[in-house]
Amino acid sequence: MEKRDxxxxxxxxxxxxxxxxxxxxxxxxxxxxxxxxxxxKILRSxxxxxxxxxxxxxxxxxxxxxxxxxxxxxDKYFNVRLVSVxxxxxxxxxxxxxxxxxxxxxxxxxxxxxxELAQRAAESVKVEWEILPSYLNTEDAMNATENLIHDxxxxxxxxxxxxxxxxxxxxxxxxxxxxxxxxxxxxxxNEFVTPRVxxxxxxxxxxxxxxxxxxxxxxxxxxxxxxxxxxxxxxxxDIPLNKVNVVRVTGGGHFGSGIHTNRVILINVALALKxxxxxxxxxxxxxxxxxxxxxxxxYTLKVGAKKDGTLVAGEMKALVDIGSHHIQAxxxxxxxxxxxxxxxxxxxxxYKGIAVYTNxxxxxxxxxxxxxxxxxxxxxxxSMLAEKLGMDYLEFRLKNYVGLGETFWGxxxxxxxxxxxxxxxxxxxxxxxxxxxxxxxxxxxKTGRYRRGIGMARGFHTSGTGAPVPGEVxxxxxxxxxxxxxxxxxxxxxxxxxxxxxxxxxxxxxAEELGVPFDKVGIxxxxxxxxxxxxxxxxxxxxxxxxxxxxxxxxxxxxxxLEYASRILEAPVHALKTRPDLEREQGExxxxxxxxxxxxxxxxxxxxxxNDWGTAIFxxxxxxxxxxxxxxxxxxxxxxxxxxxxxxIERVVAGSDAGVVINPSLAxxxxxxxxxxxxxxxLLEDTHYDEKTGRLTNLGLxxxxxxxxxxxxxxxxxxxTFFANTYEPTGPMGAKGIGEAALNPVPAAVASAIQNxxxxxxxxxxxxxxxxxxxxxxxxxxxxxxxxxxxxNHTIEREFLKIRSF
Amino acid sequence: MNERQIVLEVNxxxxxxxxxxxxxxxxxxxxxxxxxxxxxxCGVGExxxxxxxxxxxxxxxxxxxxxxxxxxxxxxIEGIAQNGRLHPLQEAFLDEGxxxxxxxTPGMILSAKALLDKKPNPTDMExxxxxxxxxxxxxxxxxxxxxxxxxxxKLSERSR
Ligand code: FES
Ligand code: FES
Numbered sequence: 024m025e026k027r028d029x030x031x032x033x034x035x036x037x038x039x040x041x042x043x044x045x046x047x048x049x050x051x052x053x054x055x056x057x058x059x060x061x062x063x064k065i066l067r068s069x070x071x072x073x074x075x076x077x078x079x080x081x082x083x084x085x086x087x088x089x090x091x092x093x094x095x096x097x098d099k100y101f102n103v104r105l106v107s108v109x110x111x112x113x114x115x116x117x118x119x120x121x122x123x124x125x126x127x128x129x130x131x132x133x134x135x136x137x138x139e140l141a142q143r144a145a146e147s148v149k150v151e152w153e154i155l156p157s158y159l160n161t162e163d164a165m166n167a168t169e170n171l172i173h174d175x176x177x178x179x180x181x182x183x184x185x186x187x188x189x190x191x192x193x194x195x196x197x198x199x200x201x202x203x204x205x206x207x208x209x210x211x212x213n214e215f216v217t218p219r220v221x222x223x224x225x226x227x228x229x230x231x232x233x234x235x236x237x238x239x240x241x242x243x244x245x246x247x248x249x250x251x252x253x254x255x256x257x258x259x260x261d262i263p264l265n266k267v268n269v270v271r272v273t274g275g276g277h278f279g280s281g282i283h284t285n286r287v288i289l290i291n292v293a294l295a296l297k298x299x300x301x302x303x304x305x306x307x308x309x310x311x312x313x314x315x316x317x318x319x320x321x322y323t324l325k326v327g328a329k330k331d332g333t334l335v336a337g338e339m340k341a342l343v344d345i346g347s348h349h350i351q352a353x354x355x356x357x358x359x360x361x362x363x364x365x366x367x368x369x370x371x372x373x374y375k376g377i378a379v380y381t382n383x384x385x386x387x388x389x390x391x392x393x394x395x396x397x398x399x400x401x402x403x404x405x406s407m408l409a410e411k412l413g414m415d416y417l418e419f420r421l422k423n424y425v426g427l428g429e430t431f432w433g434x435x436x437x438x439x440x441x442x443x444x445x446x447x448x449x450x451x452x453x454x455x456x457x458x459x460x461x462x463x464x465x466x467x468x469k470t471g472r473y474r475r476g477i478g479m480a481r482g483f484h485t486s487g488t489g490a491p492v493p494g495e496v497x498x499x500x501x502x503x504x505x506x507x508x509x510x511x512x513x514x515x516x517x518x519x520x521x522x523x524x525x526x527x528x529x530x531x532x533x534a535e536e537l538g539v540p541f542d543k544v545g546i547x548x549x550x551x552x553x554x555x556x557x558x559x560x561x562x563x564x565x566x567x568x569x570x571x572x573x574x575x576x577x578x579x580x581x582x583x584x585l586e587y588a589s590r591i592l593e594a595p596v597h598a599l600k601t602r603p604d605l606e607r608e609q610g611e612x613x614x615x616x617x618x619x620x621x622x623x624x625x626x627x628x629x630x631x632x633x634n635d636w637g638t639a640i641f642x643x644x645x646x647x648x649x650x651x652x653x654x655x656x657x658x659x660x661x662x663x664x665x666x667x668x669x670x671x672i673e674r675v676v677a678g679s680d681a682g683v684v685i686n687p688s689l690a691x692x693x694x695x696x697x698x699x700x701x702x703x704x705x706l707l708e709d710t711h712y713d714e715k716t717g718r719l720t721n722l723g724l725x726x727x728x729x730x731x732x733x734x735x736x737x738x739x740x741x742x743x744t745f746f747a748n749t750y751e752p753t754g755p756m757g758a759k760g761i762g763e764a765a766l767n768p769v770p771a772a773v774a775s776a777i778q779n780x781x782x783x784x785x786x787x788x789x790x791x792x793x794x795x796x797x798x799x800x801x802x803x804x805x806x807x808x809x810x811x812x813x814x815x816n817h818t819i820e821r822e823f824l825k826i827r828s829f
Numbered sequence: 830m831n832e833r834q835i836v837l838e839v840n841x842x843x844x845x846x847x848x849x850x851x852x853x854x855x856x857x858x859x860x861x862x863x864x865x866x867x868x869x870x871c872g873v874g875e876x877x878x879x880x881x882x883x884x885x886x887x888x889x890x891x892x893x894x895x896x897x898x899x900x901x902x903x904x905x906i907e908g909i910a911q912n913g914r915l916h917p918l919q920e921a922f923l924d925e926g927x928x929x930x931x932x933x934t935p936g937m938i939l940s941a942k943a944l945l946d947k948k949p950n951p952t953d954m955e956x957x958x959x960x961x962x963x964x965x966x967x968x969x970x971x972x973x974x975x976x977x978x979x980x981x982x983k984l985s986e987r988s989r
Pocket of ligand 1: 870871872873874876877878879880889890891
């Protein structure tokens, strides 16, 4: 298979949902309005760790509000994320509990006819607390032997005792690291720290639930996973799944915070069932900030190389502060080593990861799922090694990267597949040309207050989590394609469009395959009753896995269509072809080589209907047998003000290997957005907690959660994007993903540019102006790596030693 | 609480409404008039998703009492297409890929409209300044800035 001329792939059309979005007609969960709807308010803990001694909701009930506490919800343990198989899914969640494990954790909820009444009712609830000792950092948490955040959790039916607040661990060894390091001519070892970034999706994660007369519920939630949300609701509330209908509504941004079923949705269902009337919950921003964040990772990375640049050994030890609950820490520990190992070839490696509970917001996936964290350290280490060996960064990378024909397992050790398309060399060479890599000057040559620097980093994200053999992550999509009686087409799946254009891509693939004009292909509204299972639109799988399934189904529907057409045209099926006839705004079927013998798809469909042959329709589940890496490379130029430490991004050259690019303009938009969030992570985004009160120091305010603004990114002329000319043989018409790959190398690339300007490698993110000023001062005294502040008593080594005791 | 009568002209249509003194403009628009295009992103004046135009000026409807809007002309995102034709800003946002999740889009377009109505040919700095209060978490702003520039070109061509 190879590239061919496409009618729609690779061309830009206004997105199908765009009209609704620019006219204010798009419906988001917070916009759903129903008759008799109540407003719900969530009561959140003011304490980081406490037990409810007593709770009195009588005042609120007197006001006419419906209240729920831990006594009113099913007493079941579960995990909010159902993407991994049950054997890898630790369960420590309850819908509401009599124990709170972080400030902002929901402990009760009320619903009332008006928002104002709900607010008053919420304020009238009286609680007596028993305060428990709290742990706001991993050190305190791991030192604790009693009053643990969780005493026990469940893994399937197995009850697991928790020790020292350690949620889970994972280890992996390949080859012989000791022998490997002995072979090394140079070794680089550093400790890296990455921030607790808040997703800050613009719509707070909202939900509406309507109890149905048959005992079921209809839910309009903010989620990336319709079916997992349905399954969880059914399980927890004991409702058969055919009575749980979860409706697809556009989310106002997710970035990974909707992979799991946010607890707001479950509280919403509990409230609506008790109220016997629809309930809507829109959390306030402060509440939302306490619900989710990116996994912060602290890790040491030691890598050895030979003189010729061959990598011989690597060792990584990672400590992850997961906050109050386990969302997918076990899988996360697996991908940390996966991202690393799949970036660069190295046969001897050793890894250990530990996830620790603390009394903070639970960490979860956010664009990149650990890849930006790991890529930051790995790319920095590669550049340092190259420097030590006197090799060019690019040459060193081209020698060692995992590419064509090699096995990779970015999504963790159980999801392995072979790389079949590889645009890395093109990305590096072309990017270097565009940024002017050869004219790049070493840091020693830079003088004056304002210093420019050019840096680079590369990375990838997997397109989904498929593999020849199923691993610990589920991955398939169900789709239905139906050719209507006027020749138009309905596509039905429970895929979500996070804004990147997944559903437009699906429609283009169908239009291309069936030979139907693009605007004749419609994406049907979807809910869990009318669609089959799809694991979740996450892991950059929308276009590759989702599109792959949709295309497969379109092919099957086409077979039916051609069979009908062959009866009419009196020609064998294998002689028939389809193409769009743009003048007639119709698809047509014609006999190859006898093009005058043709018929419109509408006529075929009508004839088939009138003759009682049936409809050309097909539905099927489809799993992809690989998860090809979507590679990206970022070259960045910054200017550092050495007096204030301010970093200005002057120029970006971003290259992406997404296979055949389906929506070029939307794909470029993904790169802009990925860069924006990645640069934010590199330069300013983080959340901090007050160690005494356990509250966020930004008090839940966006004004104090600093993000980059429109003035902080380079202008369009200084932000170049380009795509590698590749074709992914396993992908739908050659396509791979792009989404998360657009962020993964960005923090590393920004750090590399800062190093080129200042001569200092920063190993902690975000790289704040004050860090830069301080580091420049230290550098005068001869230090060229600015390390995260180390607490002598609390090193990763010590933490790991401690763990050996049990 | 003593309710009061207000008169609002919303998207060219006059409404007489009885509101409570603490009722917010955003809630009147969304819940009473069903104009859901005005988005709730924070409720505390930090994100710009609830931006509407009041007598041509952008205001945060989550920070404004309905009472104090009485007597004014309000434009929401639902009111800027004319006779079924999209406003050049709406068109440009679509064509330039400035819409991802779309949650910031209504507020963003209205802030840009307020600018272009006063200054059809703004500088890049003026555009950035005008949308400073509107957070977009998806796009990195690049296509948004381009869309606003495209619309400004189209508008100034039209007025020529
Ligand atoms: S909702 Fe009004 S500024 Fe955020
Ligand atoms: S498009 Fe999603 S916030 Fe702007």
